[in-house]
Amino acid sequence: MDTKKAPLTDRIRIQREDFSVEDETLKIRNSSKRIGGIVSFLGTARDFSKGRDIHMIDFEYYPGMAEKRLAEIREQALKDYDIIDVTIIHRVGEISIGENIVLIVVGAEHRKDAFRACSWCIDELKRITPIWKKETTPQGEVWVEEHP
């Protein structure tokens, strides 16, 4: 199977529901027998940020444009790095502390390319994808502007 032609809707998703890291990793692993290394980044909701307690996080996005940006990131990663397949998933809506937010899974022949591509994908996601985060704190709701 040529994994670069896997259905995009399976490899790029913005969704309210949780995802399974194991299932997504298996999909990448099973997509090609050439894969020798898989690197993933899992972003989760933490309870403290910039000196504030966080009770809840709410993600909003621009439907259509956000998916398009994720697809562009995936395509660019497949072009620029020596990797075989990539999945990018971001959750939106209300997310409780400790829950999953974002997952990037990269499969490659060798680990170095997988690490580099995974790191580039999450940085690029933060830079160009129209997704916004509102944190609920004891002092009220705060829209987060900067995201290291």
Added chain:
Amino acid sequence: MVKIRFFAVLKKIVGKEEVVLDVEKGTTLEQLLKKLEGDLPPLKQILQEGKILISVNQEVVEKHCLIQNGDEIAFLPPFAGG
């Protein structure tokens, strides 16, 4: 007519989720922004801060971009995904 959308903190500041406006042929984004700033005063200060991106039909554009009927314009505050 064009649809103008506001996201995240901008919805709260402007007090609207979207606005629909008539535009004349040849209108630039800059001209449209001037009109919007008059209609929605909080928008003027936000735009002066320079943190907001503007998209037309889901592509980020510059102010000299020409606007056409049917376009969807969006004001995008700094992204915070991930």
